[in-house]
Amino acid sequence: MILTEKQQQMLDGKQGETLAKVMKTLVMYGEAFGAEKMIEVTSEHNHLVTSFGLKMITPVYELMDKLIESGAISKQTFSVDPRPLDKNVPANFLQNLIFNKFMYSKQDFYEGQLNKLGLMDKDAFTCTCYMDEVGNKPQKGDILSWAESSAVVYANSVLGARCNRNSGIMDIMGSIAGCVPYFGLLTDEGRKASWVVKIETTKKPEAQLLGSAIGMKVMEDVPYVIGLDKWIGEELTDEACTYLKDFGAATASNGAVGLYHIDNLTPEAKEQGESLILENAKEYVITDEELERVKNNYPVIWKDKNAKPKLCFMGCPHMSLQQLKDWTDRVEEALKKYSNKKVVIPTVFTAAPKVLEEFNKTEYAERLKKTGVITSYICPLMYMNNPLCAKMPVITSSNKLRTYTTARYYTDDEILLQITKGGN
């Protein structure tokens, strides 16, 4: 790999042993992918995936300490994934004991480390850092050193920024060095599609289900999706962006998608159209039957498959402001229809702290509260990692949450029915 003089000096240890290791890590990372050079990180902020003070990740704290002690601090500030704990979310005595004493006992310590390393502010904990309210929204063409699969796929696909699917820890390495190896989704060639996905459904496909089907089929390849604009439009409206947020998170967690193009909608597809499709691209046709097949194939690992759900999580990835408003309307209407005053299953809607702050300024907040729905900034995945929570029958419309935990997937309409009417 050809390095600039400054990069070579860093690698040679002229700026200390720790920065030499940072650069060595990036060089080896690049060499694994045939990168011939580094490229400057240009985004204003970084985003890190590791937000949780889990006892088990002591090796991470030790590494962070090395960075802090040697002064290897990034010039960028950063947001980070959601906090793992929130008192608003229902948990019994034993669950709390496990959360606080055994699982996330290092949370305060780790947040102290994050502050020293450059956390944007005390509320910068969310997987949807690109929301306007949060303020970490990269520009088109920006080079990022982000991690968090759902944020990376959104930044690449919807915002037109450029970022590889970096891992936790690697995210901070690029930010500290100020450069990342030039390969994969950072290059024009790496952003071409090797799959054409044709949407031939008779109704708007469920975002989380469509993303799951595509993710499992194309794995880490780039899909070019044709026919979705028919259902979600040709403009990146709030509604379309929300759809793509949930769709993308499912492609990234059920597969390893880091970038997708939606014909006539996402920025590069609008500019370059089908010229983004590689020769001999493979084809995947999505029909109603195919989505049903994918859904029916999800394993249900509840001990009692007919158990009554004890908790419902919505918002993995975190909900947008408009999503919170829309769901307030939907829950109210459905409760009225089924003659209930409050949701019949404890239900948590999760969003970024700053999105919740804005939501709480609207009249919707009080209306949602009256339905019994709880709002929280928590990471549902981190909640479900508690083995006592994992034993609970929890439902969700998040395909990411389904993938990593025992939560059971239902479509948005099915979730609405369950929380407002009841029944499995």
Place this chain on the structure above:
Amino acid sequence: MKEFKGRVVTPGTCTAKAVVTREGFNTLASLQKALQFGDKKATCNDQNNRDIYGEELAGNALVLPQTIGSTTGGMVLYCACAMKRQPACMLFTNHIDSLAAAGAILADVWLDDITMPVIDNLGDEFLNYVKTGMTVKVKEDGVVVVE
């Protein structure tokens, strides 16, 4: 006995029993529970992976096409290495993915006494040939012998 040649991502040699997944290996889903609750065998906990759910990963040769899922994957792999619960080696049939590469490289650069050879580009023929339970030997130059 059959030999396959791949590319060395991180160096080393080992001989171990193969654990084979033909689906993408979801690092977070597979390892987090084992690491969190002190399972020294690092039993695979990914409910979606029917090939290796319940298999011991620590000390075995993990054969996989690539890793998938959350971008905590590399960090999780790094922690597994630091806690000495990593596979004996990782043998990728495809080109290594960015998350697995990160985990293996972080461990190689930042941990002093850990060796986890990682070989990629071993090809589909390798994946078709090797079965869980077979013994594999990894040589320094990226040659993998299946016995």
